[in-house]
Amino acid sequence: MLQIIDRRLAGKNKSIGNRERFMRRYKDQIREAVKRAVDGRGIRDIERGEEVRIPKKDVSEPVFHHGQGGTREIVHPGNKDYVRGDRIERPKGGGGGGSGKGQASDSGEGEDDFTFALSKEEFMQVFFEDLALPHMVRTQLAETPEWKSQRAGFTTDGTPNNLHVVRSLRGAIGRRIAIGSGSRRELRELEDRLVELKRHRDRNDAVKEREILALEEQIEALRARLMRIPYLDPIDLRFRNRIRVPVPTTKAVMFCLMDVSGSMDEARKDLAKRFFILLYLFLTRHYEKIDLVFIRHHTQAQEVDEENFFHARETGGTVVSSALVLMEEIIRERYSPAEWNIYGAQASDGDNWHHDSGRCRELLADKLLPLVRYFAYVQVAEEEQNLWEEYCQLAEGHPHFAMRKAIEAAQIYPVFRDLFKKEGATAAAA
Numbered sequence: 270m271l272q273i274i275d276r277r278l279a280g281k282n283k284s285i286g287n288r289e290r291f292m293r294r295y296k297d298q299i300r301e302a303v304k305r306a307v308d309g310r311g312i313r314d315i316e317r318g319e320e321v322r323i324p325k326k327d328v329s330e331p332v333f334h335h336g337q338g339g340t341r342e343i344v345h346p347g348n349k350d351y352v353r354g355d356r357i358e359r360p361k362g363g364g365g366g367g368s369g370k371g372q373a374s375d376s377g378e379g380e381d382d383f384t385f386a387l388s389k390e391e392f393m394q395v396f397f398e399d400l401a402l403p404h405m406v407r408t409q410l411a412e413t414p415e416w417k418s419q420r421a422g423f424t425t426d427g428t429p430n431n432l433h434v435v436r437s438l439r440g441a442i443g444r445r446i447a448i449g450s451g452s453r454r455e456l457r458e459l460e461d462r463l464v465e466l467k468r469h470r471d472r473n474d475a476v477k478e479r480e481i482l483a484l485e486e487q488i489e490a491l492r493a494r495l496m497r498i499p500y501l502d503p504i505d506l507r508f509r510n511r512i513r514v515p516v517p518t519t520k521a522v523m524f525c526l527m528d529v530s531g532s533m534d535e536a537r538k539d540l541a542k543r544f545f546i547l548l549y550l551f552l553t554r555h556y557e558k559i560d561l562v563f564i565r566h567h568t569q570a571q572e573v574d575e576e577n578f579f580h581a582r583e584t585g586g587t588v589v590s591s592a593l594v595l596m597e598e599i600i601r602e603r604y605s606p607a608e609w610n611i612y613g614a615q616a617s618d619g620d621n622w623h624h625d626s627g628r629c630r631e632l633l634a635d636k637l638l639p640l641v642r643y644f645a646y647v648q649v650a651e652e653e654q655n656l657w658e659e660y661c662q663l664a665e666g667h668p669h670f671a672m673r674k675a676i677e678a679a680q681i682y683p684v685f686r687d688l689f690k691k692e693g694a695t696a697a698a699a
Contacts, residue, residue, distance in 0.1 A: 292391070299387070303395050322384050416513045427508025441505040449495050456491045459484055520558035521610040521642075523549060524596050527578065528617035530567045530587040537649040541616030542579055543681040544647050548614050551685075556610065562599060566592035572599065589621045589656060593632040600640055611641040618650040619657050630659040638667050645688050646672040 292299060302322065387395070423436055463484045466477060525545045527538070552559050563578035564570055567585030570592040596613065604611060621629070638644060646660055651674065660672050673684040 291385075292395075296395075299395055303387070303392060320384055320386055416515060418511050418513055421510045421512040423507040424510040425504070425506065425508070427510070431508045431511075433507050433509050436507040437501070437505050440507060441501045444502065444505060445498050445500070449498050452491050452495055456488060456495070459488050459491070463488065519556050519610065520560070520608075521552055521556040521612060522560040522562060522604045523552055524562045524564065524599075524611070524613045525578065526564045526566070526592045526596065526613065526615040528567070528587060528589065528592075528620070529565045529581070529584060530618075530620065531584045532587070532618050532620045533584075533649075537618055538579060540649045540675055540678060540681060541647070543678065544616060544675065544685060545614055547682065547685045548612070548645070552612065560604075560609075562596075564592050564595055564599075566595075570595040587621050588625050589617060590625050590628045590632055593629060593637060597632070597636045597640075600637075606640045613637065613641050613644040615644070615646045616649060617646075617656065619648045619652065619654040620650075621654065621656040623655055626655040626659045629656065630663050633660075633663055633670070634667070638663075638670060642669065644670045646670075647684060648672070648674045649676065650674075651676050 423433060463481065466481050466484065470481070471477060527533075527541050529538075549559065549561065561575070563573050563575055565573055565578050565581070566587075566589065567583070568588045568591065569585075572595065573581065592615070600606070600611060633644065648657060657672075660670075664670050664672055671688050673688055675681050675684045
């Protein structure tokens with residue numbers, strides 16, 4: 270029977286197998302914890318994982334024990350209040366503490382949770398395990414490649430810090446074996462001959478004595494020759510060799526467009542923020558470098574930082590086309606479609622100046638959609654107004670444009686998953 274033995278050295282994380290089994294077992298609890306963690310994060314705040322708490326009762330193992338029923342006779346040693354045959358009532362309550370609130374629990378279960386840290390990679394793997402970018406095509410930067418240092422075997426010269434000791438000693442051993450193999454073979458033959466002569470030695474036989482002396486001289490000469498073979502020669506030294514190779518990089522820019530008119534209250538802005546966070550986290554799974562561009566608009570649009578994007582109190586009327594015009598200008602100035610993968614995400618309550626909604630559709634169809642990889646529109650209000658109607662016409666003929674509604678926090682994640690479901694699902698209006 271064929272047996273395969275894995276003799277590879279274990280890495281630093283020697284319990285990775287147990288950890289993967291644990292995550293598979295409590296996948297639902299971990300997924301819920303990851304979704305809750307997104308609520309309090311900033312868009313760029315992905316440099317850490319998350320602490321996941323699982324109720325203690327969920328991680329307990331089944332055990333066999335004696336039940337409370339049945340008839341038993343027990344003598345309690347040292348008890349002066351009862352004698353054999355007395356019936357002792359069971360204490361009322363029981364259960365035990367563990368609640369941490371200063372009172373006992375009558376259920377026998379505490380509230381201590383099992384907590385473990387989820388790394389950044391595990392966090393994002395759980396969060397986006399079954400999503401994919403529709404129509405995913407990366408733009409390669411052939412004109413300005415990045416350079417990456419990679420291993421390229423060994424070389425005979427280099428700096429001392431790149432010396433590969435094991436490879437050098439291995440070469441030295443091979444050289445000593447190759448150079449001294451003939452001499453060692455001849456030495457063994459002479460030593461065997463000398464032992465044979467000494468076994469039948471006759472000191473009165475002058476011929477044999479001279480032969481013995483000659484053999485001893487040859488043996489000493491061969492041993493001296495072998496000793497002169499250097500243990501480590503400069504030709505044995507091997508150094509790690511590294512070369513720089515061009516690596517085509519991929520990078521993306523994400524445009525966040527949000528209506529900040531008077532009808533967009535803080536609750537609706539919070540819904541928009543949650544959607545932008547999800548999209549940003551998702552794009553980091555596919556691109557090495559991501560730029561964020563925040564455009565807020567009422568009657569006029571302006572590019573702002575993240576803090577002002579979500580928390581500035583300036584409001585006004587609504588002209589959505591001003592944000593789309595500014596987005597096109599920024600793309601033309603800073604983000605060439607030949608070098609950047611461009612994504613757009615727009616959040617609005619659907620309210621817009623009546624004569625402006627048609628222009629928004631034309632701007633997207635003629636100017637922006639030919640430049641972007643994907644454009645997602647999320648309406649944070651239930652009522653369908655003229656902007657929604659115009660965008661519905663746009664979604665029919667553009668597979669990389671999608672639109673959905675989300676009117677409460679619990680709908681953001683399902684809407685996001687619907688927008689970015691894997692290939693084979695068609696993006697259409699809800």
